Amino acid sequence: MPTTSIPRQAPPVPFFTQAESFTELWPLIARHTDDVFDRGKFSHGRKVAELESAIAGYTGARHAVAVNSGTDALVLLLRAAGVEPGDEVIVPAFSFFASASAVSLAGATPVFADITADGDYGMDAGSAEAAITDRTRALLPVHLFSQLADMAALSQLAHRHELTLLEDSAEAIGMRWNGTHAGLLGAGGVLSFFPTKTLGALGDAGMILTDDEQVAERAGVLRHHGRMGRTIDHIAGISNLSGVSGTNSKMDDVQAAVLLAKLTRLDQDIARRAELAAAYTERLAGADGVLAVPRRVPRPVASDPVHYVYLVEVERRDELVAHLTARSIGTETYYPRPLHLQPCYAGHPDHRAGRFPVAEAACERTVALPLYPDLTEEQLDTVCTAIFDFYAGRR
Secondary structure (H helix, E strand, O other), X not given: OOXXXXXXXXXXXXXXXXXXXXXXXXXXXXXHHHHHHHHOOOEOOHHHHHHXXXXXXXXXXXXXXXXXXXXXXXXXXXXXXXXXXXXXXXXXXXXXXXXXXXXXHOOOEEEEEOEOOOOOOOEOHHHHHHOOOOOEEEEOOEOOOOOXXXXXXXXXXXXXXXXXXXXXXXXXXXXXXXXXXXXXXOOEEEXXXXXXXXXXXXXXXXXXXXXXXXXXXXXXXXXXOOOOOOOOOOOOOOOOOOOOOOOEOOOEHHHHHHHHHHHOOHHHHHHHHHHHHHHHHXXXXXXXXXXXXXXXXXXXXXXXXXXXXXXXXXXOHHHHHHHHHHOOEOOEOOOOOOHHHOHHHOOOOOOOOOOOHHHHHHHHHEXXXXXXXXXXXXXXXHHHHHHHHHHHOOO
């Protein structure tokens, strides 16, 4: 009796995993975490101070202020830079929700602008300028996926209108503009250490970067209930001495310990991400159904890309995602709904479909493919083959 062979499905490809890297780094992680337990200080302690110094050294920042998440870093940066209730802050309509919610949490109003059509997914300076009013206090461009927004145009815009330039550089560790690290091109920026980031912790953690001493001092006070100074070896029962109402946004020393270990191989990881991104581009550029792959936008200065996310624009995005999911291939949709169409910002006359067409098109067409140092060439081939199969079967 004839038998029918059943095609063997390729092994799953998770959207993100760091299991292999974590295993390799475990001896160094263990040394740092053992130091935390030996000291018995688990928050805002010496290991956090070591990480602040190390990140300042890596980025070139005069000040690095550790906090407990990238979102808190944005909120505290806005407050430390002088953004107050009644102010408006211009943010791009295409970004993670925290880019807008941080402005709201700081008491100000987010005002949206479109992104450029040149492929960097950054704030469009012309759209931002059209959004400026007499209440506008700051610009908050976001550096997404692999490269910086057009900081030449945005810096000129901020200078021309006497606005504070801040950066949502949460994804941008390692990215530089003419040698200056992301987050240091204006009054300050942030880093997120969410586990999937290029430098990721085991949970939430973040950092404020600034060359401005006053911004750094205010951020340091705001993260610790308005208290001034560090409490490294003991819990200080001191009162609020700054006169500022702060919050509890101190970084855990265990997260700092993990990040210190992982920082030692950050450049190696960035190089591996670049290799994988190049392999994806070689396979997918011009393929049926693939409308765009990441490309380096020409800049008037040297601009160093870092592939945090490999984002493609595709036809029938949601159908493709379902197809890949059925094959146990993980993806992420960045971002399914633009910020101006989020329900919590409904009611404003500018918050309507069609208002920011480039951002809205990106929300409909973009999907992120697996990209991390532990990804193998065989797994990358599995992802690409699945994409080819989807579009070949739907001509």
